[in-house]
Amino acid sequence: MIVTGIKTNPLKTGALLLEVETDEGIKGLGECYIIDPFVVKTFIDHKLAPIVVGKDPTNVVSLWDDMFYNTTRFGPMGLQTAAIGAIDIALWDIAAKVIGQPVYKLLGGAAKTSIQLYISQGLGRLKEPLQMRSELEKALEQGYRAFKIRMDWDSHRLDQDPKKDMMRFEVCRDFLPEDVPLSFDANNGYSSSLAITQGRILESMGAAHFEEPVPQHDLQGLKECARMLDIPVSFGEQQHTRWQFRDLIELGNPDILQPDIVMAGGITECRRIYDLAGTYGKLVMPHCPSAGVASAASLQLYSTYLTNVRPHEYSIEFSGEASAMFLEPYKISEGHVHLPEKPGLGLELNHKNLEKLSAL
Numbered sequence: 001m002i003v004t005g006i007k008t009n010p011l012k013t014g015a016l017l018l019e020v021e022t023d024e025g026i027k028g029l030g031e032c033y034i035i036d037p038f039v040v041k042t043f044i045d046h047k048l049a050p051i052v053v054g055k056d057p058t059n060v061v062s063l064w065d066d067m068f069y070n071t072t073r074f075g076p077m078g079l080q081t082a083a084i085g086a087i088d089i090a091l092w093d094i095a096a097k098v099i100g101q102p103v104y105k106l107l108g109g110a111a112k113t114s115i116q117l118y119i120s121q122g123l124g125r126l127k128e129p130l131q132m133r134s135e136l137e138k139a140l141e142q143g144y145r146a147f148k149i150r151m152d153w154d155s156h157r158l159d160q161d162p163k164k165d166m167m168r169f170e171v172c173r174d175f176l177p178e179d180v181p182l183s184f185d186a187n188n189g190y191s192s193s194l195a196i197t198q199g200r201i202l203e204s205m206g207a208a209h210f211e212e213p214v215p216q217h218d219l220q221g222l223k224e225c226a227r228m229l230d231i232p233v234s235f236g237e238q239q240h241t242r243w244q245f246r247d248l249i250e251l252g253n254p255d256i257l258q259p260d261i262v263m264a265g266g267i268t269e270c271r272r273i274y275d276l277a278g279t280y281g282k283l284v285m286p287h288c289p290s291a292g293v294a295s296a297a298s299l300q301l302y303s304t305y306l307t308n309v310r311p312h313e314y315s316i317e318f319s320g321e322a323s324a325m326f327l328e329p330y331k332i333s334e335g336h337v338h339l340p341e342k343p344g345l346g347l348e349l350n351h352k353n354l355e356k357l358s359a360l
Helices: 037-052 058-070 079-098 129-141 163-176 192-206 221-228 241-252 268-280 293-302 351-357
Strands: 003-010 017-023 028-032 114-121 147-150 182-185 231-236 312-315 332-334 336-338
Touching: 003 037, 003 336, 017 037, 028 114, 037 058, 037 079, 058 079, 058 231, 058 293, 079 293, 114 129, 147 163, 147 221, 163 182, 163 192, 163 293, 192 221, 221 231, 221 241, 241 268, 268 293, 268 312, 293 312
Parallel strands: 114 147, 114 312, 147 182
Antiparallel strands: 003 017, 017 028, 114 336, 332 336
Protein backbone atom coordinates (compact mmCIF):
# COMPACT_ATOMS: atom_id res chain seq x y z
CA MET A 1 0.00 0.00 0.00
CA ILE A 2 1.24 3.49 -0.85
CA VAL A 3 -0.11 7.03 -0.46
CA THR A 4 -1.34 8.35 -3.81
CA GLY A 5 -2.42 11.84 -2.76
CA ILE A 6 -3.63 14.22 -0.08
CA LYS A 7 -6.83 16.20 -0.58
CA THR A 8 -7.04 19.41 1.45
CA ASN A 9 -10.35 21.20 1.98
CA PRO A 10 -10.56 24.54 3.86
CA LEU A 11 -13.87 24.86 5.71
CA LYS A 12 -16.03 27.83 6.64
CA THR A 13 -15.63 26.77 10.28
CA GLY A 14 -11.97 27.87 10.06
CA ALA A 15 -10.61 24.32 10.00
CA LEU A 16 -8.83 22.41 7.28
CA LEU A 17 -10.12 18.91 6.55
CA LEU A 18 -7.84 16.53 4.70
CA GLU A 19 -8.01 13.02 3.26
CA VAL A 20 -4.94 10.89 2.68
CA GLU A 21 -5.65 8.55 -0.24
CA THR A 22 -4.02 5.19 -1.01
CA ASP A 23 -3.75 2.87 -3.98
CA GLU A 24 -5.95 0.32 -2.17
CA GLY A 25 -8.86 2.73 -1.73
CA ILE A 26 -8.45 3.15 2.04
CA LYS A 27 -8.60 6.80 3.08
CA GLY A 28 -7.60 8.51 6.29
CA LEU A 29 -9.13 11.68 7.75
CA GLY A 30 -7.15 14.49 9.34
CA GLU A 31 -7.92 18.01 10.57
CA CYS A 32 -6.09 21.22 11.38
CA TYR A 33 -7.73 24.17 13.13
CA ILE A 34 -6.84 27.51 14.77
CA ILE A 35 -4.29 28.27 12.01
CA ASP A 36 -5.60 29.82 8.77
CA PRO A 37 -6.81 26.84 6.68
CA PHE A 38 -5.57 28.28 3.37
CA VAL A 39 -2.07 28.80 4.78
CA VAL A 40 -1.99 25.22 6.06
CA LYS A 41 -3.36 23.94 2.76
CA THR A 42 -0.50 25.60 0.87
CA PHE A 43 2.10 24.16 3.24
CA ILE A 44 0.66 20.64 3.01
CA ASP A 45 0.14 20.72 -0.76
CA HIS A 46 3.63 22.02 -1.58
CA LYS A 47 5.85 20.81 1.26
CA LEU A 48 4.41 17.82 3.11
CA ALA A 49 2.49 15.96 0.40
CA PRO A 50 5.63 15.37 -1.72
CA ILE A 51 7.28 13.79 1.34
CA VAL A 52 4.37 11.41 2.03
CA VAL A 53 3.10 10.49 -1.44
CA GLY A 54 4.56 7.20 -2.65
CA LYS A 55 5.29 5.99 0.90
CA ASP A 56 3.65 3.26 2.97
CA PRO A 57 1.05 5.06 5.16
CA THR A 58 1.30 2.44 7.90
CA ASN A 59 4.89 3.50 8.63
CA VAL A 60 3.39 6.30 10.67
CA VAL A 61 6.26 7.09 13.05
CA SER A 62 8.95 7.14 10.38
CA LEU A 63 6.76 9.37 8.20
CA TRP A 64 6.39 11.77 11.14
CA ASP A 65 10.17 11.98 11.33
CA ASP A 66 10.44 12.48 7.56
CA MET A 67 7.93 15.32 7.60
CA PHE A 68 9.42 16.98 10.67
CA TYR A 69 13.12 16.84 9.85
CA ASN A 70 12.60 17.82 6.22
CA THR A 71 10.68 20.99 7.18
CA THR A 72 12.41 22.12 10.38
CA ARG A 73 13.13 25.58 8.98
CA PHE A 74 9.37 26.19 8.98
CA GLY A 75 8.85 25.52 12.68
CA PRO A 76 8.05 24.09 15.11
CA MET A 77 5.94 27.06 16.24
CA GLY A 78 2.51 26.35 14.83
CA LEU A 79 2.31 25.88 11.08
CA GLN A 80 4.79 23.04 10.76
CA THR A 81 3.68 20.86 13.64
CA ALA A 82 -0.04 21.55 13.14
CA ALA A 83 0.15 20.55 9.48
CA ILE A 84 2.18 17.44 10.35
CA GLY A 85 -0.31 16.70 13.11
CA ALA A 86 -3.24 16.73 10.68
CA ILE A 87 -1.52 14.28 8.31
CA ASP A 88 -0.32 12.11 11.19
CA ILE A 89 -3.91 11.71 12.42
CA ALA A 90 -4.97 10.58 8.93
CA LEU A 91 -2.11 8.06 8.75
CA TRP A 92 -3.15 6.50 12.06
CA ASP A 93 -6.72 6.34 10.72
CA ILE A 94 -5.47 4.39 7.69
CA ALA A 95 -3.19 2.10 9.70
CA ALA A 96 -6.04 1.11 12.01
CA LYS A 97 -8.44 0.56 9.10
CA VAL A 98 -5.91 -1.79 7.49
CA ILE A 99 -6.22 -4.16 10.47
CA GLY A 100 -9.94 -3.51 10.91
CA GLN A 101 -9.61 -2.07 14.43
CA PRO A 102 -10.21 1.29 16.15
CA VAL A 103 -7.16 3.50 16.50
CA TYR A 104 -7.07 2.90 20.24
CA LYS A 105 -6.55 -0.83 19.61
CA LEU A 106 -3.55 -0.06 17.45
CA LEU A 107 -2.21 2.16 20.23
CA GLY A 108 -2.32 -0.69 22.73
CA GLY A 109 -5.95 -0.85 23.79
CA ALA A 110 -8.34 1.36 25.72
CA ALA A 111 -8.31 1.72 29.49
CA LYS A 112 -11.85 3.11 29.07
CA THR A 113 -14.20 3.63 26.14
CA SER A 114 -16.67 5.89 27.98
CA ILE A 115 -14.88 9.17 28.67
CA GLN A 116 -16.04 12.05 30.85
CA LEU A 117 -16.10 15.44 29.15
CA TYR A 118 -15.92 18.86 30.70
CA ILE A 119 -17.77 21.67 28.96
CA SER A 120 -15.54 24.56 27.94
CA GLN A 121 -17.58 27.77 27.61
CA GLY A 122 -15.67 30.64 26.02
CA LEU A 123 -15.69 34.27 24.90
CA GLY A 124 -16.17 35.33 28.50
CA ARG A 125 -14.76 38.78 27.85
CA LEU A 126 -17.82 39.51 25.68
CA LYS A 127 -20.43 38.12 28.07
CA GLU A 128 -22.10 39.27 31.22
CA PRO A 129 -21.92 36.91 34.23
CA LEU A 130 -25.59 35.92 34.04
CA GLN A 131 -25.24 35.12 30.34
CA MET A 132 -22.40 32.72 31.07
CA ARG A 133 -24.43 31.13 33.82
CA SER A 134 -27.42 30.55 31.54
CA GLU A 135 -25.23 28.75 29.01
CA LEU A 136 -23.81 26.48 31.69
CA GLU A 137 -27.35 25.80 32.90
CA LYS A 138 -28.25 24.37 29.48
CA ALA A 139 -25.24 22.05 29.54
CA LEU A 140 -26.02 20.95 33.10
CA GLU A 141 -29.52 19.97 31.98
CA GLN A 142 -27.94 17.87 29.22
CA GLY A 143 -26.08 15.80 31.80
CA TYR A 144 -22.60 17.37 31.91
CA ARG A 145 -20.96 17.33 35.33
CA ALA A 146 -17.72 19.26 34.83
CA PHE A 147 -17.22 22.79 33.46
CA LYS A 148 -14.72 25.50 32.59
CA ILE A 149 -15.28 29.13 31.64
CA ARG A 150 -12.82 30.85 29.31
CA MET A 151 -12.15 34.56 29.12
CA ASP A 152 -10.35 34.47 25.75
CA TRP A 153 -8.42 37.60 26.66
CA ASP A 154 -5.18 36.48 24.98
CA SER A 155 -1.76 37.85 25.85
CA HIS A 156 -2.15 41.29 24.22
CA ARG A 157 -4.97 42.20 26.67
CA LEU A 158 -3.10 41.72 29.91
CA ASP A 159 -4.97 42.55 33.13
CA GLN A 160 -7.93 44.03 31.24
CA ASP A 161 -10.85 43.43 33.61
CA PRO A 162 -9.82 41.14 36.49
CA LYS A 163 -12.69 42.00 38.85
CA LYS A 164 -15.35 41.19 36.28
CA ASP A 165 -13.54 37.95 35.43
CA MET A 166 -13.88 36.85 39.04
CA MET A 167 -17.50 37.99 39.09
CA ARG A 168 -18.18 35.75 36.09
CA PHE A 169 -16.64 32.82 37.89
CA GLU A 170 -18.45 33.52 41.17
CA VAL A 171 -21.88 33.69 39.50
CA CYS A 172 -21.28 30.40 37.70
CA ARG A 173 -19.78 28.70 40.75
CA ASP A 174 -22.69 29.73 42.99
CA PHE A 175 -25.15 28.32 40.46
CA LEU A 176 -23.53 24.89 39.97
CA PRO A 177 -24.03 22.07 42.50
CA GLU A 178 -21.21 21.80 45.02
CA ASP A 179 -20.01 18.44 43.68
CA VAL A 180 -19.71 19.71 40.07
CA PRO A 181 -16.21 21.09 39.36
CA LEU A 182 -15.74 24.46 37.68
CA SER A 183 -12.41 25.69 36.31
CA PHE A 184 -11.18 29.04 35.03
CA ASP A 185 -9.18 29.76 31.85
CA ALA A 186 -7.49 33.16 31.62
CA ASN A 187 -6.25 32.46 28.07
CA ASN A 188 -2.88 34.06 28.82
CA GLY A 189 -4.66 37.19 30.06
CA TYR A 190 -2.74 38.14 33.22
CA SER A 191 0.68 39.32 34.29
CA SER A 192 2.26 36.90 36.76
CA SER A 193 1.61 39.09 39.81
CA LEU A 194 -2.08 39.55 39.00
CA ALA A 195 -2.38 35.88 38.09
CA ILE A 196 -1.26 34.96 41.59
CA THR A 197 -3.84 37.35 43.08
CA GLN A 198 -6.57 35.96 40.83
CA GLY A 199 -5.48 32.42 41.60
CA ARG A 200 -5.88 32.99 45.34
CA ILE A 201 -9.41 34.30 44.77
CA LEU A 202 -10.17 31.23 42.66
CA GLU A 203 -8.81 29.02 45.44
CA SER A 204 -11.17 30.63 47.93
CA MET A 205 -14.10 29.93 45.60
CA GLY A 206 -13.14 26.30 45.03
CA ALA A 207 -11.98 26.37 41.40
CA ALA A 208 -10.91 22.98 40.09
CA HIS A 209 -7.96 24.29 38.05
CA PHE A 210 -6.51 27.57 36.75
CA GLU A 211 -5.63 27.44 33.04
CA GLU A 212 -3.10 29.56 31.11
CA PRO A 213 -2.80 32.29 33.76
CA VAL A 214 0.08 34.10 31.99
CA PRO A 215 1.26 34.66 28.38
CA GLN A 216 2.44 31.54 26.60
CA HIS A 217 6.04 32.78 26.45
CA ASP A 218 6.29 33.64 30.16
CA LEU A 219 7.50 30.34 31.61
CA GLN A 220 9.19 32.10 34.52
CA GLY A 221 5.89 33.78 35.44
CA LEU A 222 4.15 30.43 35.08
CA LYS A 223 6.64 28.85 37.47
CA GLU A 224 5.92 31.54 40.06
CA CYS A 225 2.16 30.99 39.74
CA ALA A 226 2.49 27.23 40.12
CA ARG A 227 4.81 27.68 43.10
CA MET A 228 2.69 30.25 44.93
CA LEU A 229 -0.75 28.74 44.36
CA ASP A 230 -2.39 25.65 45.82
CA ILE A 231 -4.89 25.44 42.96
CA PRO A 232 -3.66 23.20 40.11
CA VAL A 233 -2.22 25.34 37.30
CA SER A 234 -2.49 24.03 33.72
CA PHE A 235 -0.61 25.00 30.57
CA GLY A 236 0.52 23.69 27.20
CA GLU A 237 -2.07 24.11 24.45
CA GLN A 238 0.35 26.38 22.55
CA GLN A 239 3.42 24.19 22.99
CA HIS A 240 4.66 22.04 20.12
CA THR A 241 6.56 18.72 20.19
CA ARG A 242 7.97 16.75 23.12
CA TRP A 243 10.97 19.09 23.33
CA GLN A 244 8.87 22.16 24.05
CA PHE A 245 6.91 20.17 26.63
CA ARG A 246 10.19 19.10 28.23
CA ASP A 247 11.13 22.77 28.52
CA LEU A 248 7.65 23.64 29.77
CA ILE A 249 7.96 21.11 32.58
CA GLU A 250 11.51 22.03 33.56
CA LEU A 251 11.15 25.82 33.25
CA GLY A 252 7.47 26.48 34.00
CA ASN A 253 6.54 23.40 36.06
CA PRO A 254 2.72 23.54 35.74
CA ASP A 255 0.68 20.94 37.60
CA ILE A 256 -1.30 19.86 34.52
CA LEU A 257 -0.14 19.57 30.89
CA GLN A 258 -2.58 20.37 28.09
CA PRO A 259 -1.25 19.17 24.75
CA ASP A 260 -3.38 19.80 21.69
CA ILE A 261 -3.50 16.76 19.40
CA VAL A 262 -3.00 18.94 16.29
CA MET A 263 -0.76 21.73 17.54
CA ALA A 264 1.62 19.36 19.33
CA GLY A 265 2.17 17.27 16.20
CA GLY A 266 -0.50 14.59 15.97
CA ILE A 267 -1.09 11.26 17.67
CA THR A 268 2.54 10.20 17.24
CA GLU A 269 3.95 13.18 19.11
CA CYS A 270 1.15 13.51 21.66
CA ARG A 271 1.72 9.91 22.66
CA ARG A 272 5.30 10.82 23.50
CA ILE A 273 4.11 13.85 25.46
CA TYR A 274 1.69 11.73 27.49
CA ASP A 275 4.55 9.40 28.37
CA LEU A 276 6.73 12.38 29.25
CA ALA A 277 4.00 13.67 31.55
CA GLY A 278 3.84 10.33 33.32
CA THR A 279 7.61 10.29 33.71
CA TYR A 280 7.51 13.68 35.46
CA GLY A 281 4.39 12.83 37.46
CA LYS A 282 2.24 15.41 35.66
CA LEU A 283 -1.48 15.13 34.99
CA VAL A 284 -2.75 15.48 31.41
CA MET A 285 -5.91 17.34 30.42
CA PRO A 286 -5.96 17.56 26.62
CA HIS A 287 -6.81 20.78 24.82
CA CYS A 288 -9.09 20.10 21.86
CA PRO A 289 -11.94 22.51 21.05
CA SER A 290 -12.72 20.71 17.78
CA ALA A 291 -15.86 18.61 17.54
CA GLY A 292 -14.58 16.74 14.52
CA VAL A 293 -11.64 14.65 13.36
CA ALA A 294 -9.16 16.16 15.82
CA SER A 295 -11.43 15.48 18.78
CA ALA A 296 -11.88 11.89 17.61
CA ALA A 297 -8.12 11.43 17.41
CA SER A 298 -7.58 13.06 20.80
CA LEU A 299 -10.18 10.83 22.43
CA GLN A 300 -8.77 7.67 20.83
CA LEU A 301 -5.32 8.42 22.28
CA TYR A 302 -6.71 9.66 25.59
CA SER A 303 -8.63 6.42 26.08
CA THR A 304 -5.42 4.40 26.23
CA TYR A 305 -4.21 6.19 29.38
CA LEU A 306 -5.72 5.73 32.83
CA THR A 307 -3.49 6.93 35.63
CA ASN A 308 -2.46 10.49 34.75
CA VAL A 309 -5.46 11.95 32.89
CA ARG A 310 -8.33 14.24 33.88
CA PRO A 311 -11.64 14.91 32.00
CA HIS A 312 -11.36 15.72 28.29
CA GLU A 313 -12.29 19.16 26.93
CA TYR A 314 -15.43 19.69 24.84
CA SER A 315 -16.23 23.17 23.54
CA ILE A 316 -19.91 23.64 22.82
CA GLU A 317 -19.19 26.50 20.38
CA PHE A 318 -17.69 23.97 17.95
CA SER A 319 -20.23 21.17 18.28
CA GLY A 320 -22.87 22.09 15.67
CA GLU A 321 -21.47 22.58 12.17
CA ALA A 322 -18.38 20.48 12.79
CA SER A 323 -20.25 17.36 13.89
CA ALA A 324 -22.62 17.70 10.90
CA MET A 325 -19.71 16.70 8.63
CA PHE A 326 -20.10 13.05 9.68
CA LEU A 327 -22.76 10.44 9.06
CA GLU A 328 -22.38 9.19 12.62
CA PRO A 329 -20.63 11.64 15.00
CA TYR A 330 -19.36 10.33 18.32
CA LYS A 331 -22.26 9.74 20.70
CA ILE A 332 -22.48 11.82 23.87
CA SER A 333 -24.82 11.09 26.77
CA GLU A 334 -24.84 12.19 30.39
CA GLY A 335 -21.61 14.12 29.94
CA HIS A 336 -19.67 11.14 28.56
CA VAL A 337 -18.52 10.36 25.03
CA HIS A 338 -18.61 6.75 23.89
CA LEU A 339 -15.92 5.56 21.50
CA PRO A 340 -17.18 3.60 18.49
CA GLU A 341 -15.95 0.11 17.65
CA LYS A 342 -15.57 0.96 13.97
CA PRO A 343 -12.12 0.74 12.34
CA GLY A 344 -9.83 3.76 12.40
CA LEU A 345 -11.26 6.90 13.93
CA GLY A 346 -14.76 5.54 13.30
CA LEU A 347 -15.84 8.54 11.23
CA GLU A 348 -17.40 8.65 7.78
CA LEU A 349 -17.90 11.93 5.94
CA ASN A 350 -21.35 13.27 5.13
CA HIS A 351 -20.41 14.65 1.72
CA LYS A 352 -23.69 16.54 1.27
CA ASN A 353 -23.12 18.58 4.43
CA LEU A 354 -19.40 18.86 3.75
CA GLU A 355 -20.09 20.62 0.45
CA LYS A 356 -22.03 23.29 2.34
CA LEU A 357 -19.11 23.80 4.72
CA SER A 358 -16.36 23.96 2.12
CA ALA A 359 -14.72 27.36 1.68
CA LEU A 360 -13.38 26.55 -1.79
